[in-house]
Amino acid sequence: MKKPIKKTWMIASALTIGMAVLTPLQAGAASAEKTIEASVQKEQQQQIKGTIKNIFNSGMYLKGQDSKNYFISFSNFSTEQIEKMSLVEGQEISVEGNVVEDYIDFNTFEAYKKDLPKEVTKEDLIRLEKMFNEMKKLEKEINEDNDYSVEEIEKKFEEMDKIYAEMFKIEKPYVLANWLPKPFDEYIEDYGFNESNIVIKENDKKQLKAIYEEWVKLEKSGDEEKANDKYEEFYKILEPYVDELNALETLEKFMDSYKKAMEFLDIPAETLVKLKALQGDLQKALKDKNDELYDKLHEEFYGILNQFEKPQTFEEYMADFEYKVSEADSKKLKQLYEEYQALDKKGEQEKGEEIWEAFYNILAPYRTANKEILISGSKITINGQDYLPQH
Secondary structure: OOOOOOOOOEEOOOOOOOOOOOOOEEOOOOHHHHHHHHHHHHHOEEEEEEEEEEEOOOEEEEEEOOOOEEEEEOOOOOHHHHHHHOOOOOOEEEEEEEEEOOHHHHOOHHHHHOOOOOOOOHHHHHHHHHHHHHHHHHHHHHHOOOOOOHHHHHHHHHHHHHHHHHHHHHHHHHHHHHOOOOOHHHHHHOOOOHHHOOOOOHHHHHHHHHHHHHHHHHHHHOOHHHHHHHHHHHHHHHHHHHHHHOOOOOHHHHHHHHHHHOOEOOOOHHHHHHHHHHHHHHHHHHHOOOHHHHHHHHHHHHHHHHOOEOOOOHHHHHOOOOOOOOHHHHHHHHHHHHHHHHHHHOOOHHHHHHHHHHHHHHHHHHHHHOOOEEEEEEEEEEOOEEEOOOO
């Protein structure tokens, strides 16, 4: 069975860490399609009342009073508006908006440009929109169920990279003009050294502050090459403290936190000894920046640990789904689930994948029936207070 490639493309500013950057957004709809889309969406205008189930940066899941599931996008609203809404799970709200077919449809150029600096000229907005729409076209081509080769797809991503680089050239002067860098002490505090009782030596701190202030000046001037060199100089001094901050936990602390998230069978003492040795090797590989060895050890560590995870029962697994399946399907699903668990335990993952596919083929109609309706929010009402998009 052919599977469509669904690789998400994000437009994000690539300024150095610590700078105020543009909000990452996916590519939006082409302006040539706007008239058609507007007429279709007008017919699909929805008015929904319901209860908030989950909240994310990009939107929220809503259980409608009509018993349908909805995802409401925040793409038309500013960050400040969303903060003012003070949304909480379990809250009852009203929403108006247009139905869209795919999550990617939430990210139009209108949504993208609301996070651009207000000083961007009309001419530059026109140029940005044209490039934005070129990226949208490429993304749609990649995401469609097609027969593109891996090489063809990679080529399209390369084209998108080039377009993004051109967009960023236009955006960067505006971003730099609006950038308010943090004072050095505040910037260093954000790393969390104080919370971990890590003290930066006075001489290192003095050097770091001087280099940081030079880096800020270079960034503001737009001299990217010199700014990057200066930041490397800054980080070379800071790196030992960051390494100390990011050192792996002791095995005991790790296991304690991991057991809170997962249920485990009893792990033999000799296995714990092996895990502790592996963790020491992992820490060394991380410090030595030996990525290949780190990946290999990481796989071995979790391979051992996973053997002692207590598997969920079929009933526990199904409890996570909101929908109920018929008794006949439930019997088939339970049999497949237990077959999958047995194969997984024996390490026969390839056979297990076939069983898991059969399992989800039975669930497919239930998932489709309970699939969220996607709404691009144009009005959100909370406790009588209306919030409308700011353009």
